[in-house]
Amino acid sequence: MARIQVGVIGLGRMGAVHARHLAGSVAGARLVAVADVDPKRLALAEELGVKGYVEFRDMIASPDVEAIVVAGPTDQREAMLEAAIESGKPIFCEKPLAQTLDAVYRIKAAVEKRGAFLQLGFMRRFDPGYAAARKKIEEGAIGEVVGVYSMTRDPHLPPYDYIASSGGIFADLAIHDFDILRFLTGDEVASVYAIGGVYKYDRLHEYGDVDNAFCTLRFSRGAMGLVHGSRNAVYGYDVRAEVYGTEGSLRIGYDRETPLLVLDQRGASHDYVPFFFERFQNAYRLELEAFVDAVRRGAPPPVGVDDGEKALAIAVAAQRSLESGQPVPLDPGGVLRGEAT
Secondary structure (H helix, E strand, O other), X not given: XXXXXEEEEOOOHHHHHHHHHHHHOOOOEEEEEEEOOOHHHHHHHHHHOOEEEXXXXXXXXXXXXXXXXXXXXXXXXXXXXXXXXXXXXXXXXXXXXXXXXXXXXXXXXXHHHHOOOEEEOOHHHHOHHHHHHHHHHHOOOOOOEEEEEXXXXXXXXXXXXXXXXXXXXXXXHHHHHHHHHHHHHOOOEEEEEEEEEOOOOHHHHHHOOOOEEEXXXXXXXXXXXXXXXXXXXXXXXXXXXXXXXXXXXXXXXXXXXXXXXXXXXXXXXXXXXXXXXXXXXXXXXXXXXXXXXXXXXXXXXXXXXXXXXXXXXXXXXXXXXXXXXXXXXOEOOOEOOOOOO
């Protein structure tokens, strides 16, 4: 079959990752175009040998573009998705869908009205470790799930212009943890309680954000959950999870990039995972291959708009809990009604 010709909107850190994968390593796909208003970022078009657009709507309208990856800034994503949905072309969108739940509801309504194909970029679901853990849980290998723990610790704070449009630590960073715990348990979150603070980067006060936060979750079938999000793991990129059951436990992730332990007069030491690209490089490729495969087969997206809504609902509940100091319940089915800001 001919490869699907893909265009990427937004060439920030995730858009560039997707563009590079599509340009060379995603089976069944071929990168043909990219769009970004920043000339420095748009230089990637020349590097990859594809057409570059300043206006994303022009790229969407191009007959050469058969599918679209939306990776622009979160606060601009709704307009990008609106145009992409109207085009009728299959869409892969980075998380989150939008900054607010009301915006997500509008996007969801547009997807349903148009019958659009829209897949969310929750790449941990495609990581071999998380996928294998999900299978073990479904097989009953650890009995009934008692508790789940997930951490995302970035080695440093991203640029402040990114922080300004990111939606905050829950919607930007911990949303991956919220989604993967739904994926692992096969259950919905019933309530959230969050605490957090600014421990290292004082300037975050200006943005109403924090650099460390903990969330406790209660799932609808009774399992307990804990999420830790941090932006100051100075030793490296630390992403791990554990699922504890009545008959055993599953631990997911690793902290040693190179399989080498150095033993000398200073003791034992090893390196650490540098950042998200190195840890999830394979998962980013696999999620795009799943996107291409589903489009070709006419199958539903493996990660859909409902998953995006529910992950953001948990993030919004966590932010409300952080601000109020009280647990926040979610509606049955893991949804949360009302304006997200």
